[in-house]
Amino acid sequence: MKKATQKIEIIKRTKDSLRLRVPSHKAVTTELVERYLRGKIKSVGFLFPPVKLPKDGLQFTHISGKYSMKLGFGVDAGKARQLGKPPRKPKLRLIVPATIEEARKAYHVTHTKYFVNKFKQHLSTKEKYVAGHPTWRWMDKTISVLLLRDSELVGMFTLIRWKMADGNPCRLILWSCISPELGAAERQEAHYQATRWLRRNNLELPLRAAIHAFNVRSQKFHAKLGMRPNMVTAFRMH
Ligand SMILES: CC(C)(COP(=O)(O)OP(=O)(O)OC[C@H]1O[C@@H](n2cnc3c(N)ncnc32)[C@H](O)[C@@H]1OP(=O)(O)O)[C@@H](O)C(=O)NCCC(=O)NCCS
Numbered sequence: 001m002k003k004a005t006q007k008i009e010i011i012k013r014t015k016d017s018l019r020l021r022v023p024s025h026k027a028v029t030t031e032l033v034e035r036y037l038r039g040k041i042k043s044v045g046f047l048f049p050p051v052k053l054p055k056d057g058l059q060f061t062h063i064s065g066k067y068s069m070k071l072g073f074g075v076d077a078g079k080a081r082q083l084g085k086p087p088r089k090p091k092l093r094l095i096v097p098a099t100i101e102e103a104r105k106a107y108h109v110t111h112t113k114y115f116v117n118k119f120k121q122h123l124s125t126k127e128k129y130v131a132g133h134p135t136w137r138w139m140d141k142t143i144s145v146l147l148l149r150d151s152e153l154v155g156m157f158t159l160i161r162w163k164m165a166d167g168n169p170c171r172l173i174l175w176s177c178i179s180p181e182l183g184a185a186e187r188q189e190a191h192y193q194a195t196r197w198l199r200r201n202n203l204e205l206p207l208r209a210a211i212h213a214f215n216v217r218s219q220k221f222h223a224k225l226g227m228r229p230n231m232v233t234a235f236r237m238h
Helices: 030-036 100-122 125-132 184-200 216-224
Strands: 009-013 017-021 043-047 067-075 092-095 142-149 152-163 169-178 207-212 228-236
Touching (some): 030 043, 092 184, 100 152, 142 169, 152 184, 207 216
Antiparallel strands (some): 009 017, 092 142, 142 152
């Protein structure tokens, strides 16, 4: 009987993507990725029962370097945790960008500085191309907050309404960054401000995030928020 529930089944198919249900993240191997990521199929998502994040994250280092692996993390409505501490003497300001253009600009500056430059060697050809062509087509459907230290941009969080694998709505964290230059107290303050905003946006809808397998620090941050991984998507690196 057990075997029947452990089957790998296709649960969604589009012209260039597949989504499968697997019994565990451990079932995802290079052989399994290559069985489905072929021809016109550009991405294969593997949905698995949520797990507590292991100490070193879920890195999928056993998967061939020919593929990029991106995890889906989630937390139910109202369940995201408050992180950080309210400061005694505030150093940071959380503001909403006045226009979509301001948000777009802040996204490009922070994404290039804190993500693309740092992780270039891990990004796929398509991801590098998209990062280098600065019009993020989804920006006008997003809401964002910026973290400022005086007038310096030291963080940004961006949310969009999205659909989960089961078709129900959620809010997806499209971008999150906190400057590595912040000291411990400022980082606590940044966590406090950012998670207060995220929690306000998690009252009615689950919160989700897509995080590369190589980005262990981000995986651990989102796990501290209460999010657990329950999906991994494989793409070709080139
Ligand atoms: C992701 C990000 C917003 C997290 O915020 P942060 O303030 O750095 O989060 P933390 O400092 O709490 O780090 C999270 C955990 O990772 C650990 N960590 C720190 N450096 C690490 C490293 N190089 N590798 C692995 N884990 C690391 C921390 O110890 C912490 O765990 P702990 O609380 O149990 O000690 C921030 O690191 C960032 O902006 N990264 C660059 C942009 C990015 O990758 N954005 C996310 C895209 S999905």
